[in-house]
Amino acid sequence: MSHLGFKIKISGLVQGVGFRPLVYELALKLKLLGEVKNDGFGVEVLLLCSYEECLEFIKQLKNNLPPLARIDKINILKDTLKAYNCFSIAPSEQSAKTTPMLSDFALCKECKNEFYDPNNKRFHYPFITCTHCGPRFSIIKNLPYDRINTTMSEFIMCDFCQNEYKNPSNRRFHAQPISCPECKISVYLKNNQGEILSTDENAFIECAKLLKQGSILAIKGTGGFHLMCDASNEKALDELRIRKNRPKKPFALMCKNIESVKELAFLSKSEEELISGVLAPIVILKSKKDFSLIAPDIDKLGVMLAYTPLHLLLFEYFKGVLVATSANLSGESIIKDEYDLKAKLDQVFDYYLDYDREIFNSSDDSIAQVIGDDIMFLRTSRGINPYYIESNFNKKGTFLALGSELKNEFVIFYENKFLISPYIGDLKGVDTYERFFKLLNFFQQNYDLKFDAIICDKHPHFLYTKDFKQTFKIQHHYAHFCAAYFEYEENFKKDEKALGFVWDGTGYGDDGSIWGGEIFIANLKEYERIAHFDDFKLINADIKNIYNLALSVIWHYDLENFAQDFLSKISQVKLKNLKKIYTNSTLKTSSLGRIIDAFGAIVFDLEQSSYEAQIGLMCESFYKKDLDFSYKLYVENGKINFKELILGALRDEKSKAVTGMLNALANFIIEYSQNYDLEVILSGGVFQNKTLIEILKANKFDFFMPLKYPCNDSSIALGQMVHFLKKD
Known part of the structure; x- marks a missing residue:
């Protein structure tokens, strides 16, 4: 017997973030019958209810979203449904692979409380996580986002974790990275020859001692290794600058808590909310005193809070502030595995802290600054990208915008949505060049994409553009303009022109200079260089x-x-x-x-x-x-x-x-x-x-x-894409 009801299709960041458990809890609370399931486009909810009940359900859903969730679009269709006698979470249906992949996020408050609770099974466990936090993109090998398709596939859940994983009322319901000390991910402290010196919590105790003694350590985080040393140890700071050949460039700092940050820099309410939020980027702050060895000749510091339980466990034994700079050779990608670390940086670090879960996709720390109450992102990677935008463009097809040679991010347009890649870096080096194509192939394979057009910069000598034929070329600074215009498009009438000041370091001009x-003076369709x-x-x-x-x-x-x-x-x-x-x-x-x-x-x-x-x-x-x-x-x-x-x-x-x-x-x-x-x-x-x-x-x-979207070259691909979609 069938009944009239509603089919609700929800797209956005709604998978792997605790969205279905929320739907389940709301349906029980409102005494609604039906089911919820993941599909290839997001989440589908089937409800046997009146239209008024359906609207109330959606209202409460929007008002109680999980921390990582984002709704981009909701479609409500009246439909004939089968008879339900309860509300349940149904098995996922994976059809067209259009589901967004989420980035990696900072530890949530609930997990943090459990981490510090001596009576909790996961007390001091460096990989505590739930659907509200933790790794996503760094561990995904293939879609759909199930444990078997991640680097967690090698770790078999114990009964305790299995029970949480299967319980729709638990915030670890279908949390793919879930583990505990019983089915643990192991940690190892090693010397630069790869010899194990200590394991698990003892490794952190020894790490803290070594850091205090002035050693330089490579420590594996969410998206790759950081080079770390005691920020108060002048000898260690000098040595790190010499070894990394970094005479003046500022080092980023990692602090245990807000109190520690406030000892170093001035912190507005907006800056405090940003640095301690789920994105946990490096935030550029005004320093309270001179830090000539950390940030020579300037009055700014780049500071982040410890955003993983692994870092928090290190701070349980290390009292102070740590330098945390990406482990890489100049101009190359952040290093994500032990082999490359030893091959490339064995002369830079003294010891390294590793763990036995693979990082499949590397990612850099995001960077932001606050101007007034506005948050300006300068680099968009961990916690932010990959980023998906539902589109109102009507152009049919699948397109790729290659972006700029410097600070590269690429953009894919498919199924009427944008996919903005994580930050890749400067493509002049072989390593970063390879990372570009590896990441591009990763998205192509997972979403089964074939490009109908390739959009790129007008520069005739960018090597990475030569791998593509029949490209549509867009001027660099006009792409800057288009990306900014797109961010504020709702403030403009259709095809309304704006006055654009586009000032930067370099870009190939229409006249070859x-x-x-x-x-x-420009809009998304055309531009005129007036001065x-x-x-x-x-x-x-x-x-x-x-x-x-x-x-x-x-x-x-x-x-x-x-x-x-x-x-x-x-x-x-x-x-x-x-x-x-x-x-x-x-x-x-x-x-x-x-x-x-x-x-x-x-x-x-x-x-x-x-x-x-x-x-x-x-x-x-x-x-x-x-x-x-x-x-x-x-x-x-x-x-x-x-x-x-x-x-x-x-x-x-x-x-x-x-x-x-x-x-x-x-x-x-x-x-x-x-x-x-x-x-x-x-x-x-x-x-x-x-x-x-x-x-x-x-x-x-x-x-x-x-x-x-950054005002620097990271947004060139976005500008390229929106012009291409808008042009006649």
Whole structure:
């Protein structure tokens, strides 16, 4: 006998997050009959009830979502259902493989409480987890997301874990990574030759002793190994910088708790919520004192809380703060297995802490900063990506956007949704290049994808684009604009144009030169370059030699008479040779990122930059909010003249010069925007500068800037894709 009822199709992040147990509990509470099950598109709920009861069920469902769940779409269909005499969780139906894969998440409060409870079976167990937290993407080998398809398949559940796993009223119902000390994942402390020195909890006790003694350890986390040392041990910090060949780039820090973070840095309410939330990214904070060995020459610290029970167990025996930087060679991927660790970094670490569950997919720590109450993500990986977006585009087909060569993430469009990959990195190295294709093949195979079109950057020499034929090419900075526009598309009328300031370090321009200081009038269909920073010659392609950049802009504006002090630091023979190279150079750029580097080379007397954004971070440290001073930028024939910035760098002391430069950029944006009755969009790596954004906000200037999707090159693929889908 059949009855009228409702079929509810729910898509989003609804599998492996405790969603079906919530549906089960709500149905029991509301005394509804039917069933819930996973399918290839999400979750399907069948209810024998009235329409009013169905709406109440959905209302309570939305108001009580599990921490990791996200509903993107709900479809309610009236349907004829079989007779039910109870409500149950039915076996999964896997058809088309469109179910999202979740990222890896920080330990939840419930598991944390159990971890610290001496009476709990999982007391001090370094792999305690449930459906509200823990590993997902790092352990998935294939879909569907069942234990047999993960790296947990080798671990047989004990009776205790089995009972929790099968109980729909338990938060560990179908928690695929579930284990306990009885069916445990084992931990090993080893020397750099791979010899086991200690196991399980004793390994953590010995780790803490070694760290206090000044040793450098490689410690396996969720998505790969970190190199760790005592952040208060100067000798260990110096040694890590020497061994990793990292003279100036800041180290990230890991703290046990919020109290420890507050001893190091200022922490707003929004920053505290972010750093202690389920995403647990590295958060960029203003330091309370000088940390010259951790973050030389800047007043910012990148800090994260211990986000796994493994890290918490280490902090049970180590009292203090740890450096936690990715274990990798410069420019390569984070190392995820013992073999590569020993092969590549055996001269960097003294000991390593390993465990016997494989990491199948590596992932880097995500990075964010808070500006006012806005969270701006600078890197989207652990806790965030892979990320899925339900789409309103009507284009049929399966498409791939390859993204940029630097800070790469790719985007796949299929079944009318976007899939944004985790952060991959810079594709100039063989290791990261291979990681790109391994991850792409992983998604292709699991979702059974064949691409109808490939979208890529216009640069003619990106190696990874050469593996694909018949590509659709999109200009780099326009892709930046499109990604930002897409994030705020609901604020624009159909095809409404915006004024876009797209400022970064480098990108191949339509004219074959290097762009990076662009102003567009554009929408998702088309763009017009209406102005740009005055393009100047480059002495060579080595952008780390920022003295050469300084020389280029000095010669560009004929400022030798004002630059005698700076020029005297370079030998006359070298100057003569560099001037010849400059005169004959055909390499030109409009990049504001390179202009800022040239400015910083003069102001800070820095010959080489050690890492990207070094000058920008140093400038933030010297900015004086109470100094009412600005240089002047102005437009001549569509080119932004920045001569005053360079004159100021040659003439003024550090704080005045830096304040004048950042105020000049903000004032120019505000004044130039007054010429157009258009909404303003800011994008590109320059706008990661928190101080610049704060100046604009202090002036009550209205603009849109990327927050959810990074304003740097990680979002190039997203911009490529949305333009491709929108174009006629």
